[in-house]
Amino acid sequence: MSNTIKLAVHGAAGRMGQRVVALAAEDGENFTVVGAIDHAHHPKVGQDAGTVAGIAPVDASISPDWPSDVDIVIDFSLPEAIDGCVAHCVAHASPLVVATTGLSESQKQSLANAAQSIPIVWAPSMSLAVNLSMRMAQQITSALRDVAGGVDIEILERHHRFKADAPSGTALKFGELIGEAMDEAPPVMHVHGREGHTGQRTRNEIGYHAIRVGDNPGEHTIVFGMLGERIELNVAASNRDCYAAGALAAAKWLMRGQDGKPMPAGLYNMFDVLGMADAAK
Ligand SMILES: NC(=O)C1=CN([C@@H]2O[C@H](COP(=O)(O)OP(=O)(O)OC[C@H]3O[C@@H](n4cnc5c(N)ncnc54)[C@H](OP(=O)(O)O)[C@@H]3O)[C@@H](O)[C@H]2O)C=CC1
Ligand SMILES: O=C(O)C1=N[C@H](C(=O)O)C[C@H](O)C1
Numbered sequence: 001m002s003n004t005i006k007l008a009v010h011g012a013a014g015r016m017g018q019r020v021v022a023l024a025a026e027d028g029e030n031f032t033v034v035g036a037i038d039h040a041h042h043p044k045v046g047q048d049a050g051t052v053a054g055i056a057p058v059d060a061s062i063s064p065d066w067p068s069d070v071d072i073v074i075d076f077s078l079p080e081a082i083d084g085c086v087a088h089c090v091a092h093a094s095p096l097v098v099a100t101t102g103l104s105e106s107q108k109q110s111l112a113n114a115a116q117s118i119p120i121v122w123a124p125s126m127s128l129a130v131n132l133s134m135r136m137a138q139q140i141t142s143a144l145r146d147v148a149g150g151v152d153i154e155i156l157e158r159h160h161r162f163k164a165d166a167p168s169g170t171a172l173k174f175g176e177l178i179g180e181a182m183d184e185a186p187p188v189m190h191v192h193g194r195e196g197h198t199g200q201r202t203r204n205e206i207g208y209h210a211i212r213v214g215d216n217p218g219e220h221t222i223v224f225g226m227l228g229e230r231i232e233l234n235v236a237a238s239n240r241d242c243y244a245a246g247a248l249a250a251a252k253w254l255m256r257g258q259d260g261k262p263m264p265a266g267l268y269n270m271f272d273v274l275g276m277a278d279a280a281k
Contacts (some may be wrong), residue, residue, distance in 0.1 A: 004028070005255050008035030008070045008094075010085045011077030013044040015162075016099065018053035019244035020074055025058050026052055030252055033058045035073075039081065040064040070094055072251045076243075078164065079103050086114050093122050095254040095262070097247050098122040101169030115267035119254050123171025123270040126246025130220065130272045133235040134177050136278045137222050138233060141181035149227035152176055154207035158219040166210035167192065170220055175206045178222070182206075196270075249273060 009026050011017040017038070024031040028179045042062060050058035060067075066088055074097045075085050082100050089096040095104075098111065101124050106119030111122055125131065144151040155178075157171040179188040184204040191205045219236035237243070253273045254263050 004032040004271040005030055005251065006034040006069060007031045008067060008073045008253065009033065009040060009049070010037045010073055010075040011081065011083055011100070012036035012049050013038040013042050013052055014076060016076035016240055016243060017249075018049075019047045019240045020057060020076065020247055022055050023244045023248055024052040025053075025055055026254060027248065031248065033060045034069040035070055036060045037064065037066060037085075038062050047279055066092075072255055073097070074251055075100055076247070076249050079107060082107060083110065085108060089118055089120075090114050093118060095119045095149055095251075096121075097203045097250045098124075099124075099126055099243065099253065101248055102165030103169075106184040112267055115265060117264040117265050119265050119268065121250040121254060121268045121270070122272060123246075123250075124173045124248060125218075125243065126270060127218075127235075127237060127242040128246060129237075130170055130218075131274055131276060133220070133222075134174060135271075135276055138177050138181045140222075140224055140233065141178045144224060145182065147226055150203045152201060152203075152205075152207075152223075153182070154208045154209065154223045154225070155212065156221040156223065158213055158216045158221075160215050160217065161212050163212060166212070167208045168210070168218070168220070170218070171208055171210070174220060175208060176249060178206060190204040210268070213241065240241050246257060246270060246273075 009017050009020050021033055024033050044062045047062055048057040049060050049062055050056055072095045073089050076099045079102045095118055099123050155160050155171045155174050157168045175190055182188055186204055189205040191207045217237040222233040224231040250273045257263050
């Protein structure tokens with residue numbers, strides 16, 4: 001316990017919060033779960049977070065109250081819950097990992113403001129495979145920029161039926177990065193689904209399609225369609241542990257950096273955590 005990172009999980013009773021609690025407890029060398037925050041009316045309030053996550057008790061109950069002695073916070077909650085979490089972290093100088101998607105523009109600005117005083121990792125996907133695929137998508141886009149006949153890029157995302165936001169934060173990030181690599185004039189248009197008499201597809205659009213099916217923990221397919229052939233870049237989670245493990249890696253990185261020293265205040269992403277910030281685009 002003495003050398004472990006004291007972790008509070010925000011949204012601890014949710015699908016992702018439970019997996020973060022479970023993986024943190026398994027990795028007892030690095031983490032101790034000291035806080036498991038959820039809203040006051042959650043039916044699991046008062047129950048041990050480990051029990052809720054399907055593992056042995058971790059000696060931290062699901063609670064709306066923040067414990068006093070916390071090293072770092074990992075958030076997997078909802079956009080409506082994030083403001084309170086960020087305010088708490090700023091007030092208590094706690095480093096923060098934000099994984100919640102569907103944030104408004106003003107919430108993104110609040111994160112940037114908060115990052116002036118605390119270190120924050122914020123990313124729509126904590127998965128190694130997804131972040132690597134984002135870099136690959138940028139490279140493919142650049143390589144095909146001048147292909148004869150042009151290339152049409154569409155982003156398909158599939159998630160479980162319970163997901164509250166669409167398209168996924170990850171799909172939007174893929175689109176943002178691909179848009180930068182397209183470097184189009186006129187500027188890239190982001191087209192969400194198609195219906196009716198849409199007319200021919202233009203060269204400077206990126207299409208997004210959100211599929212909601214069963215218990216899919218997250219899958220993204222980037223289609224690069226040319227005249228005569230196509231590339232499909234597919235990245236799919238088998239379960240939620242890729243995201244939970246990524247969030248814990250981000251927390252460890254904020255606390256210990258590359259050289260054992262805590263990271264200074266700033267807004268970081270998973271490319272920073274994974275050492276891919278300068279990867280060729
Ligand atoms: N960046 C990444 O790698 C990933 C990001 N995500 C994102 O993480 C978020 C959570 O996903 P998921 O775990 O599936 O969702 P869940 O709905 O299962 O979990 C969210 C939890 O937060 C709780 N909550 C609601 N309001 C508050 C509040 N005011 N304070 C504290 N907790 C609150 C919810 O309670 P209740 O159920 O009662 O609403 C629930 O327990 C989503 O935005 C999702 O898109 C998901 C996976 C990976
Ligand atoms: O809600 C989810 O489940 C997921 N949300 C994230 C997103 O919106 O990109 C990441 C992952 O795909 C799972």
